[in-house]
Amino acid sequence: MPMTVQHSPSISLASLDQLWFQVAGTLCNLTCHHCFISCSPHNRSFGFLTLPAVKQRLEEARELGVKEYYFTGGEPFLNPQMTEILVATLRYGPATVLTNGTVWKDHWLEALHRAEQMSEYSLEFRVSIDGFSAQTNDPIRGEGTFDRILQGIQRLVEAGFIPIITATRTWPETSELEIVREFRKTLKKIGYTRPRLKILPALKIGAEAQRTRGYGPLDRVTTEMLDGYDLSQLVCHQSRIVTNRGVHVCPILIDAPDSLLGNSLQEAAVDFPLSHGACYTCFQYGSICTNPSSPSGSQKTPTPPPQSHA
Template identity: 30%
Template sequence: MNDLSPFAVSHVRPLDPAKFRDPLVTARGEARAEVAMTGLATLWINTGTLCNLACRTCYIESSPRNDALVYISLAEAEAYLDEALALGTREIGFTGGEPFMNPDMIAMLGAALERGFEVLMLTNAMRPMQRFEADLLDLQQAHGERLTMRVSLDHYSQPIHEAERGPGTWDKAIAGARWLSDQGFRLAIAGRQLPGEDEAQARDGYAALFEQAGLKVDAGLVVFPEMDATADVPEITTACWDILGKSPDSIMCASSRMVVKRKGGARPVVAACTLIPYDPQFTMGDTLAEASRPVRLNHPHCARFCVLGGASCSA
């Protein structure tokens, strides 16, 4: 599970094959935009791509069989947590796959909280999470004010949610979210806005669901727009910042990075962002210090999700 599942897989390329080929210039020969790092506010740790679900449009293609990103270990994660602590990082986000498939997940969660980080935990709230209810309650009692559990619901209606995640997934996800709510966890929901549905409609639909299901969503609702990965998108040039009235500092990769461990790799590496874990041009280095260099926006997701979509994965 990942709460960006409304977005298409990162292997999908733009319709125009001339675009997003050169990291320095666009297809029209204009200087490609880049984003300099302003500081590491959020460090994401990908716990592995294995998941109990195989969602229809999962951007990272998580499934019960996809181990393209293998489980990161507690020791590997702790090395990055210590480096992040020294850099003044505020937030650690855990994502997958379904993070609770990783056997070291509870230990990694505890390690992040014990170091004083705010932690954003992404989950589908189904059986993998429910196996660890006692451990989660212990962490909530000790560090609850800094732990946010973000549960993905692909829509506020059961049919659309299950069209994405599979039959029988709705009741299990709602039950897991209700347990978190009833136990006093800081609960957030990641939802989806369908084509033809404006954000206000989506939020009203989710609000009605929360009331009906008895969910106290005190850490907020994040609504991601539906995005068509087959649609052509413009390349982002250095001139776009002024044209769009945007600052590169507002883009996700200005303040976040994600640690991944690719299958066959000797050790984890740091990727530019959560959306592009496989593309080697977005591998920034082995350490967080190495990964602080600027990111050239040479991928459709850079335009589709971040610059034009205005979205971010963090809290």
């Protein structure tokens, strides 16, 4: 019997509300076993974005009405210009940085806190940790990382930030309530009394595809599945990401050759077929990349004007 070829449904960019920056490329000081783009201290497949390159994109983004900015890697704080990049971004809109919390120095945090106080926009930190104890985190993130990440969170809280703690679900969903309870207890012990937590599904690509198993051929989004589905749950519906190669469809797929859509934000505003296994996880869980209920995306009030411009 001839096999029926399934065509993947395409998604349009509704409006470019969020712009992501792969600011540290694929370089990371850690080598987590579940990293969906296999970042490591040796992976230089994508390079750093420089301050002038980010500023150029911020100008482009302002013209197009982008509302908020996200920074990821690798580990963003390995980029020597990271603090300046965030300070510059706070003149354009709210910024969120995704970090493993093990690299920053106290004076960077102080400078960033000052910049946020002077800006009309918020600066959010998302710190990844994958267990509530060394026994649960370190087998995934590396030996000794639990203590270092926890220390990083503590320094952030002491510097006046309210970080979003993210953990990738590597446990059965039935244990989730108990695990979240344990996370809260751990964070309370370091003085983070009302933590914001975001649990993420594992994306079975990159290193995670080696750790467990990748997607099967049936793990795909179909046209029928999108009938009545709220497309705003998918980050590609309202975002793009800038890397040192150009503009890609989303922060999840930068390694996929078809994810590179153009050199400018306008060129990258084209439809994209949801043909990847990772699209299936996005469909199942929704809102993987956005912040949980938080002030991000909105202006702070009261709103003193920015003190200077780049």
